[in-house]
Amino acid sequence: MKIMMKAPAKINLTLDVLNKRPDGFHEVEMIMTNVDLADRIELEMLPKDEIRILSHNRFVPDDSRNLAYQAAKLLKDRYQIKSGVSITIEKVIPVAAGLAGGSSDAAATLKGLNRLWDIGLSLDELAELGAEIGSDVSFCVYGGTALAKGRGEKIQKLPPPPNCWVVLAKPTIGVSTAEVYKNLKLQGINHPDTAAMIEAIKNQDYEQMCASMGNVLESVTLKLYPEVAQIKEQMERFGADAVLMSGSGPTVFGLIQHDSRMHRVYNGLRGFCEQVYAVRLLGEGEGEPIA
Structure with a gap:
């Protein structure tokens, strides 16, 4: 069984830093919205208990440094999933660009594997898991337009901005x-x-x-x-x-x-x-x- 997911880039309409937190992170307040520039993620069940990352982009790591890998590993460990998965990442969003490409790939992987492995998690539960992977992953799980606070993991949905x-x-x-x-x-x-x-x-x-x-x-x-x-x-x-x-x-x-x-x-x-x-x-x- 295969599932294809779209992982869109985000831009920051605002990005504010309020203070430095005791945990070493910064307290942020930012408004993010998705743009129509997206990676494609193909998820395929594997009989062998492994996570395999495939990409033609040489800047995309194929090991535990990859956020999509981390998303799959988190779900496997948390819910004792014994089947494996092959994750093919067709990269369109530039790497290390400030567009949350890696975070969006992780979010798409969480949502896709939730279906593929029939785990049955809600969007809110997936966003909570996403916060364990990276600051932008929670927003990318929801998509659309949102105000993000905390490290970026506290999400308040907003209506779509004027189109342009x-x-x-x-x-x-x-x-x-x-x-x-x-x-x-x-x-x-x-x-x-x-x-x-x-x-x-x-x-x-x-x-x-x-x-x-x-x-x-x-x-x-x-x-x-x-x-x-x-x-x-x-x-x-x-x-x-x-x-x-x-x-x-x-x-x-x-x-x-x-x-x-x-x-x-x-x-x-x-x-x-x-x-x-x-x-x-x-x-x-x-x-x-x-x-």
Whole structure:
């Protein structure tokens, strides 16, 4: 038996860091939403009791470092599952990009194996398990649009934002999330107005949504990695309505309402950056099997 799952990328419309917690993590408050750029995950039952990861992308680990592997192992151990699984990851989301590609793969694996192994867990229970794997996995289990708090695992669903184009550009560098958080100085930074963003989404107010975007991690990443700052400047110059870095970077995205301007921004960025994508906001939560 095989199950195919879609694992969509996310972008941060806001990302705020409130303080450092006693457990060493940072207390965050962020609004995330899915975009129509997705990995495909194929799950196939194996008679042998093993977890096998298959991918043509050389940057995708095929062992316990892989979050999809960790998701399968967690379910196997927690629910004494004796059958094995082959997990084929067709990678479309850029790796280490601030788009939660690995977390989304893990979430899709949790949901798919819940069906394949007939475990019968609710979405809330799967999201709780996801929090044990990584901070973004809980959001990716639900999909759609949400306010995330705590380490990112406390999820409050939101309605879909006003629809528009999203142009994503990832420079050919990797960014260390741990390094970005280590260099973050919470004194004197501009915090995004999370409440204004929630209001904009609820009122379907595109202009207010654009005006309310903000990511405190930009204060670090743009200084440490000038390539990210350059892409942000170019995207603004080509006419995107609002431009922001997603997560800890290095991917930068621009929101654009009109097709003609989207093409101008997309084509302009192709000269600066190899990995450029023009996609739509997904709006509603995804994650149902696609085949």
